[in-house]
Amino acid sequence: MKLSGNIFVLLTLTTALNATAQTHKERLAYSPERPLVGDKVHLTYRPDSVMLSTGQPIKAVAYYFDTTYQWSVKDLPLVKTAKGTYDADVEMAPTLGMVAFKFRSGEVTDNYKDTGYVIMNAEPGKMHKGAYAGWGMLRAARYEMGIPGYYENFQIGDTAFYYWLNQEIGYHQGASRKLAFAFIKAYANMEMPEGGPTETLPRVQRAADYLLHVPNHTEKELFQLSIIADQYLKNKERADSLRNVMRERYPKGIANKLNAYKEIFRQTDHKKTLALSEQFVKDYPANYEMDKLADVDYNRIYKMIFANYIAVNDSTLLSRYGATAPLSALALAYYKLVDIPYEDWKSKTAKEVYPTASAIMERVNHFKKNRPEEFWYLSPEQWVEECDRMFARDYIGYAQILKEVGQEPAALELANKSQERFQYSVAKLNELQADLLLKAGRNKEMSEVLHNSVRLNQASGRIFELLKKEYLATHKNTNGFDAWIASMKDAKTMELMKEHIKEGMINQPGIPFKLQQMDGKEVSLESLKGKVVILDFWATWCGPCKAAMPGMQMAQERFKNDPSVVFYFVDTQERDPKYKDKVKAFIKEKKYPFKVLFDNGEEAYAGYAKAIQTSGIPFKVVIDANGNIRFAQVGYYGSPSELADEISTMVSLAREIK
Known part of the structure; x- marks a missing residue:
């Protein structure tokens, strides 16, 4: 779309700008409503229920775009009022083009439904220097000239971005030099969205020629010119010449660095x-x-x-x-x-x-x-x-x-x-x-x-x-300790855990195995029929496996007087020739009351991993009394008590199977 025929688009963009400034009054109001250079603007922010539900303090961040076309950011102090609103003041200094706000509470942020809270600095009859450019840069995320992460999904297109840059350049002296690089990129993308021959575009050529002939080039301008020559004018000779100038003028500069x-x-x-x-x-x-x-x-x-x-x-x-x-x-x-x-x-x-x-x-x-x-x-x-x-x-x-x-x-x-x-x-x-x-x-x-x-x-x-110890300070013995502990647990959390475990219930035949214990005695799955069997596949080199063992010990302790439930810790995937000695030493050092089985490399593990179509350890399997796999779980998430409750719930559910 050519800008010369874009009157409707320009009117739409201008209308959208005015509308955006008005629609967020319900959340963020400011006075005066149409501030001019030098005004002190009073902000009143009304957080919604989502922000308030976090229970965290309401905070604000202000992003300033100045008249030199640079961004800066500050925490904006808020004062809570008796009405539950939050007040702040912002000065529309002559060096300020526009200011954007984002409010936050914990992990929740508010930029008004991804449309933004923005105040553009103004003079009578026009926007102040920096306002148009800042408004465009903020919203044209793909150009990476705005505020990273300010918007989640929203961004304007190439035509709109070009329009705001053109407005800035048209109204404010000195803007052309600062914005020439962005202007060329936006215009080329607008005219050649499919990547056509941008070197044929007269405005690209004129803008590049203008930037080439400004006095006292900075290193940044020279590098931008080399990019323009390469990517937009397709003039390799000019690009090389510019880079040679840079190498000579800036020996430790960006050309040699690149x-x-x-x-x-x-x-x-x-x-x-x-x-x-x-x-x-x-x-x-x-x-x-x-x-x-x-x-x-x-x-x-x-x-x-x-x-x-x-x-x-x-x-x-x-x-x-x-x-x-x-x-x-x-x-x-x-x-x-x-x-x-x-x-x-x-x-x-x-x-x-x-x-x-x-x-x-x-x-x-x-x-x-x-x-x-x-x-x-x-x-x-x-x-x-x-x-x-x-x-x-x-x-x-x-x-x-x-x-x-x-x-x-x-x-x-x-x-x-x-x-x-x-x-x-x-x-x-x-x-x-x-x-x-x-x-x-x-x-x-x-x-x-x-x-x-x-x-x-x-x-x-x-x-x-x-x-x-705390319980015994007020009780004669520990008879009611377990009930006391159970009463502390959040009922909703426990119910959700049980429902989640139920959803993961499966029914697959157990994979037969015959493995030796540390004392040399052989254990087979067949010999355990009629019992609920918990297999915990682990290795001495596996940090998470060992970190999970206190939780597994807590789970095993709950069934220590129940002969129908057995726990076996299957040592697997070991590479050290002396791994059996290492296993015995580790179990002894930690005083774990575990029955350990040696997996002959990864004989049993391979069968169960294939059956469940998973990989990795720690890997826990719960087998019901009929020899069928009912639960399989990979990994450990750091809570011994949660792991113990999960295993206990799995055992209880497996026992319900007849």
């Missing part, structure tokens, strides 16, 4: 790739604006460097790159260097991983105070929340490490902070926090953690041990 970046990924030799990656980050510091334009990804480079150092267990990684690496690389390092050896494999103690863990966490705290430029669109509060979200699970593990190295106050502070996020939904955190509160003598707070752990079915054996 060449070095591409060279890394041309390599097939692992050592050369690493060497070039390390030289790259040494020679070329990150520059968000230029790197985005050139599609240079430092996260990718640093993750590759970190992966290589971690693979060869090079302890100099953090001293070399910890201070310059992006947050994503630090997350990888924490997982590989702390989580796996300390949490999963148990191959390192808290004391051994503490130096690495503390160094990474110090760097995370530095990031929280110094937001990287590529995350400009997150307000200061949002950025801290994003860092905490990225390392949320790691904070729990780090609190445990702090506890074990004798830093209980710091561990408790971190555990309390983590609980604000997880709200008793993580059994491991509940146990850790309870123990730290007990050590600090804060028994009332500890009791609250214990009760909430059971209420949400996220309790460990240690939680029940502490609750038993």
